[in-house]
Amino acid sequence: MATSLAVLEVERKFIYSSDVEDMLQTLGATLQGRLLFRDTYYDTVDLHLTLNDHWLRDRQGSWELKLPFSLHGGDKSSNPVTQYQELTREKEIIAAVGEVLGCTPLSEGMEALVAELRLQAFASYVTDRKSYEVPREGLHVDLDEADFGFAVGEVEKVVSTAEEVPEALERINHFCSQLGVTSVKKVPGKMTTYLHQYRPEHYQKLKEAHVL
Template sequence: MAQGLIEVERKFVTGPETEERLQELGGTLEHRVTFRDIYYDTPELNLMRTDYWLRHRENSGWELKIPGMAGVSGPHNVYLELTAEPEIVAQLYKVLGAEVLGAEDVAAVLGPLGLQEVASYVTNRSVWKLVLSRADQEELPLRVDLDTADFGYAVGEVEALVHKEAEVPAALEKINKLSSMLGVLAQESAPSKLIVYLQRFRPQDYQRLLEVYGSREARGD
């Protein structure tokens, strides 16, 4: 079974007042960082169309997001994040129905599996941490990423990482509470940078995803 952290996250539209509001709530600016993400898929988007998202992040390495716990509806996403390359390669063989090649590093299997670059962009990110309950000394902080991509799209994300599916509902409750405190409407959602990139620069690929997800927005980054 694939091992990894479960990411529970919710994207939202940011504004000039978002950082000020985070400060008012006691948030701490951890750091600012700039990086390039490159996403890979087959020409038919066989990964993205089945909700698998393969990314190489500059100075961080490879990550594969795979579908997490189902059955909790709302404007959020739950993904299992794999970062160990042998586990990523094993999942790629499985989801693409490919013959096992024996290699355990992602770069070595890109060509044989027909994977190619489908998106590449630079993000300027500010990373915030915030604890909702100061009285709870063991409460893990929520992470808030405020991103601006080099093609002009800005989006925020409230995120919690948990180890077990049983922890997802509690994490989601905290995420929704903080989102509300930031002024995000109950059912408000925002497309990911990747989806907006495809919509603007690879409209045929964007249409491929629309055929699968319809009005249920794909949000894999």
């Protein structure tokens, strides 16, 4: 029986060169659009959410909670591909936040939840994103430039069952190989880089907890 999930995001980040868009088009990718947006991330004063690898984000009024999912466990710091379950329905987010914090929130909306649990913003930045689709592979590619001077690419496939993950991993890694991404080392994302630059104590705690 298939193991159903809300949404499971399987992704691999990469550092891209100036010719990446030409390479993407050669591989059958088509530009879907360009978007400028601000992400703001929240946590408790004692960082209980992020230390448990739960990432609560407000993208200009649209909320999302990313929480870890792994079929095989192990040290994810050395794995170039990451797997996260994404929650976008506010009721599910509130329930999941309450579960990891060991409480039952009374709030019915995200702004009220932030106030009730006294959550604080620990990161906020603007991203300039170009998005591509690769129809024949069923993949999505984002090229991001953050306003703090960091650029990173991401190849992603969204699946709905755990059984689909191995094929998603294979497709992502094969496409990255075609794109010239051969390193097996994990590439830091925007959040990791932001924390390293602007919140070094938070970054260090996450490293010690083996979250980063």
